[in-house]
Amino acid sequence: MAVTVETLEKLERKITLTLPVSAIAAEVDVRLKRVARQVKMDGFRPGKVPMNVVAQRYGYSTQMEVMNDKVGEAFNSAIQEAKLRIAGQPRINEKEGAPEGEMHFDAIFEVYPEVKLGELSAVTVEKISAEVTDAAIDKTIDILRKQRRTFAQRPADGAAQESDRVTIDFEGKIDGEPFQGGKAEDFQFLLGEGQMLKEFEDAVRGMKSGESKTFPLSFPADYHGKDVAGKQSDFLVTLKKVEVANMPDVTDELAKSLGVADATVAGLRADIKNNLEREVKFRLLGRNKQAALEALASQAELDLPNASVQAELDRMIEGARADLKSRGIQDADKAPIPDDVFRPQAEKRVRMGLVVADLVRANNLQATAEQIKAHIEELASSYEKPADVVRWYYSDMSRLGEVEAVVIENNVTDFILSQAKVTDKAVSFDELMGQS
CATH class of the missing domain: 3.30.70.1050 (Trigger factor ribosome-binding domain)
Structure with a gap:
């Protein structure tokens, strides 16, 4: 029947x-x-x-x-x-x-819905590019030098300056009363690196060993300490020690200490450039992939299955609770999280998944064994023992599945960019990396 x-x-x-x-x-x-x-x-x-x-x-x-x-x-x-x-x-x-x-x-x-894909030839996708400049290499070297800096005490009459490490005692009060977390002894921080609120750093900068100072400090409204957020306080600070930072020079010795195979300055710069170019490649791929997929989804017409959206919502809420638990929040697994918090994102994910799956089926964009192998070998190339990493991926079907999903998304991205109107835009290294 x-x-x-x-x-x-x-x-x-x-x-x-x-x-x-x-x-x-x-x-x-x-x-x-x-x-x-x-x-x-x-x-x-x-x-x-x-x-x-x-x-x-x-x-x-x-x-x-x-x-x-x-x-x-x-x-x-x-x-x-x-x-x-x-x-x-x-x-x-x-x-x-x-x-x-x-x-x-x-x-x-x-x-599952019928997906009506729009004409990709009518879609415009902005494709970004970026290069690893000498300035980016210099900035990375400076970070490595900072990680290996040493400190020497300034003379007693030496005032605290930018990049100095200071040791202080401090006590803060609000309306004349001490508050939790507002007092410390022999506390160290580096001036100019954002470890303390700007008003606090400004007050300490220029002080000398043995000096004390009282100054007002306004806690921002979004300060992580909710008990003091948005409140006005007064701090008494005593500067006990000022140390000046000594950065190692950029020499072959620095390259050797960093474990570079070619232990020269030129070898160090080449090694850094290679690592940065690999990172730039993956970031560009991610940004351009997202732009291409969003352009694809914007042209598609489909209804969303409520069951799929709810399943995605449940996963996201469970993930949020797990994150709260990892932060030490008590009873995180029972935290009330309304569906509405994640619904727009869940609907977007489901929509994207359905549209991509339909495009893959319609255009045979499945991942081949050769593509999966090439992607794993590229991921492994940055490790000391690439063969061990390759074996690690192939020893677990779930890890292979994750790689396969990435390769399929790459195939979809390439297909979209081959069909759509592409506009090229060069961005700076810092912009790509999200650095100021």
């Missing part, structure tokens, strides 16, 4: 499943006999428990188990016959009024 599929609303469908009571009863009988051979009860030898006793104890649970299995089989058979791609799990309820000898069930579910 052909399956009748009823459209309820947009992507929601309903089919009626029919199960013969005799088939259910026969399977229940088979399973109860299997149970009887294994069950142990007081007063009976193993395997000798009467069937009426077994049925009395296990009949109901076995009946429910068989019905669930048979309904599931009937549903799967029906959707295969109707060639439906369902989204999420069906809601199945027994219907009343079925003819004698039959049981009827209504299965209500959602199907």
